[in-house]
Amino acid sequence: MNTEIDITYEYYNNDNNNYLICELENQAELEEETRLINQVLELQHTVEDLSARVDAIKEENLKLKSENQILGQYIENLMLVSSVVQTTDSKSKRK
Amino acid sequence: MAAPIAHFDEDWPTLGAVNMVSDERLQLAQKGRSAAAAGEAPPQLLLDDDDLPELHDGGFSMGDSGGFRSMEDLVNDFDEKLSVCFRNFDVETDSIAPVSEITEDALLEKDEIWNALTSNYGHVMPVDWKQSRTCSLHLPNLEEKPREADVVAELSDDEELREQLDMHSIIVSCLAEEPLFTAEQVIEEIEEMMQDSPDMEAAHNPSQSDLSMLSLDVQRSSCNPDYEERVRSLSVAELNERLEETETNIRRFSEELVQQLALRDELDFEKEVKNSFISALIDVQNRQKEHRESLKKKKKLKGGAGTSQSLAEKTLGSRFSMEGLSSVIQNSFRQTFGSGCSERQYLTTVIPYEKKGHPPSIEDLQILTKILQAMRDDSDKVPSLLTDYILKVLCPT
Numbered sequence: 001m002n003t004e005i006d007i008t009y010e011y012y013n014n015d016n017n018n019y020l021i022c023e024l025e026n027q028a029e030l031e032e033e034t035r036l037i038n039q040v041l042e043l044q045h046t047v048e049d050l051s052a053r054v055d056a057i058k059e060e061n062l063k064l065k066s067e068n069q070i071l072g073q074y075i076e077n078l079m080l081v082s083s084v085v086q087t088t089d090s091k092s093k094r095k
Numbered sequence: 096m097a098a099p100i101a102h103f104d105e106d107w108p109t110l111g112a113v114n115m116v117s118d119e120r121l122q123l124a125q126k127g128r129s130a131a132a133a134g135e136a137p138p139q140l141l142l143d144d145d146d147l148p149e150l151h152d153g154g155f156s157m158g159d160s161g162g163f164r165s166m167e168d169l170v171n172d173f174d175e176k177l178s179v180c181f182r183n184f185d186v187e188t189d190s191i192a193p194v195s196e197i198t199e200d201a202l203l204e205k206d207e208i209w210n211a212l213t214s215n216y217g218h219v220m221p222v223d224w225k226q227s228r229t230c231s232l233h234l235p236n237l238e239e240k241p242r243e244a245d246v247v248a249e250l251s252d253d254e255e256l257r258e259q260l261d262m263h264s265i266i267v268s269c270l271a272e273e274p275l276f277t278a279e280q281v282i283e284e285i286e287e288m289m290q291d292s293p294d295m296e297a298a299h300n301p302s303q304s305d306l307s308m309l310s311l312d313v314q315r316s317s318c319n320p321d322y323e324e325r326v327r328s329l330s331v332a333e334l335n336e337r338l339e340e341t342e343t344n345i346r347r348f349s350e351e352l353v354q355q356l357a358l359r360d361e362l363d364f365e366k367e368v369k370n371s372f373i374s375a376l377i378d379v380q381n382r383q384k385e386h387r388e389s390l391k392k393k394k395k396l397k398g399g400a401g402t403s404q405s406l407a408e409k410t411l412g413s414r415f416s417m418e419g420l421s422s423v424i425q426n427s428f429r430q431t432f433g434s435g436c437s438e439r440q441y442l443t444t445v446i447p448y449e450k451k452g453h454p455p456s457i458e459d460l461q462i463l464t465k466i467l468q469a470m471r472d473d474s475d476k477v478p479s480l481l482t483d484y485i486l487k488v489l490c491p492t
Contacts, residue, residue, distance in 0.1 A: 024461075027375060029331070030209065032331065033331055033491055035333065036331065036334040036335065036338060037326055037327055037329075037334060038325055039338060040337050040338050040341060041323060041326060043338065043341040043342065043345060044322075044341055046339055046341075046345055046346050047345055047348060050345060050348035050349060050352060051348055053352055054348055054351050054352050054355060057167055057352065057355040057356060057359060058355055061355060061357060061358050061359050061362060062415065064359065064362035064363065064366060065293075067366060068362060068365050068366055068369065071366065071370070071373070072368040072369065072453075073452030073454065074373070075369060075372060075373060075454050075455070075460070076453070076455075078376060078452045079376075079448055079455075080164075080450070081247075083267075083379060083380065083383070084376060084379050084380055084445065084446060084470075085376075085445070085446050085448045085465070086445045086448065086449065087445065087447075087448050087449070087450045088447060088448065088449045088489075090386060
């Protein structure tokens with residue numbers, strides 16, 4: 001009888017251990033999953049910030065390009081009109 | 096149709112009667128002639144009796160005077176002949192030359208094609224739809240009659256058909272693995288794509304186009320509140336995959352950001368160089384203007400002083416006195432060499448420039464800016480800088 005009880009108790013203990021082990025494993029998996037989820041969400045926020053920054057810089061560069069284009073045109077016209085700078089075409093005409 | 100033929104009736108004058116008339120006229124003419132011959136000598140040009148008898152009928156007839164008949168007589172003669180010919184104007188012409196009227200009905204009666212088309216008009220009835228075979232076949236199908244027989248079999252067939260034709264279930268089953276987007280999300284995505292289309296056109300680089308699409312996806316996911324829930328519903332393996340994807344996206348965006356920042360620095364530098372060139376050029380122009388004005392003023396002052404001195408010399412003594420000559424020589428020396436120390440010799444330098452059709456490059460602008468700044472400061476470096484510019488930029492070997 002006692003052996004039977006011992007056997008049953010041991011069996012019950014084994015089952016309990018198995019159950020505990022399973023529980024621990026599940027907890028570890030859950031933690032891992034939670035960690036991964038948080039990491040994914042955090043990195044997604046980083047990606048969003050980077051994307052917004054890139055878009056802002058691109059827009060700024062477009063503005064600068066157009067400004068430089070206008071300045072270049074202004075310089076070209078100024079040099080044609082200025083008395084400080086003499087174009088070689090007009091010099092050849094004078095000769 | 097044959098032309099109407101004039102029938103000669105008994106009323107019409109015969110040829111003998113006509114001859115009789117002509118004989119009477121001839122006799123009249125002869126009488127006229129004889130009277131004329133008795134009175135005067137008729138000219139031999141006139142016709143004799145032996146001439147052509149037909150002319151006597153009505154052409155060239157003689158008058159009582161013996162000469163040509165007048166127009167009135169001719170007209171009357173013609174009138175008489177017409178009346179003799181036609182006599183009765185009220186005669187009915189149908190008996191002489193019957194004229195048949197051409198009517199549309201008459202033409203149609205003779206037209207074979209018209210008869211073939213219209214011969215059955217009114218004789219053949221139109222098609223009666225109700226009695227046609229097609230109607231008899233259609234009507235039974237259109238009538239909603241309760242079908243008690245074979246209802247169960249038909250229902251099963253219908254269900255099978257419905258299941259086969261259920262497109263919604265077919266599509267949804269294919270999209271089970273993909274995330275479902277609402278109509279609003281799709282519309283927002285399309286609007287963003289339309290707005291970003293100029294940027295996408297300018298992005299010739301495939302990496303840039305990928306990045307632009309990626310930024311759209313990022314914006315879409317950030318706007319979507321269900322994104323977090325979807326992430327939480329993923330498995331560990333899927334989460335790891337998503338993590339890797341996100342890290343690669345971060346790397347790509349970082350590289351792109353670095354490139355764009357470098358480009359921004361270049362553009363800033365270019366803008367700065369251009370602004371400094373413009374300011375130097377305008378500064379030199381202003382100083383040249385001031386210098387010219389100051390020279391003019393000095394010339395005016397010296398000219399006035401010179402004239403006053405000469406007047407004074409004249410008043411004091413003769414023109415060719417020693418004192419006068421020495422003062423003139425001194426003034427001339429002052430004018431030529433006197434202001435040489437304060438004169439800006441490099442300010443009036445002219446820089447040659449070759450017209451290329453496009454603005455000068457950044458390097459050229461930097462060199463020109465240095466020259467202009469040296470000119471503004473009247474530095475001795477102007478000649479060397481100008482020489483370098485001409486040798487390296489204008490005429491490179």
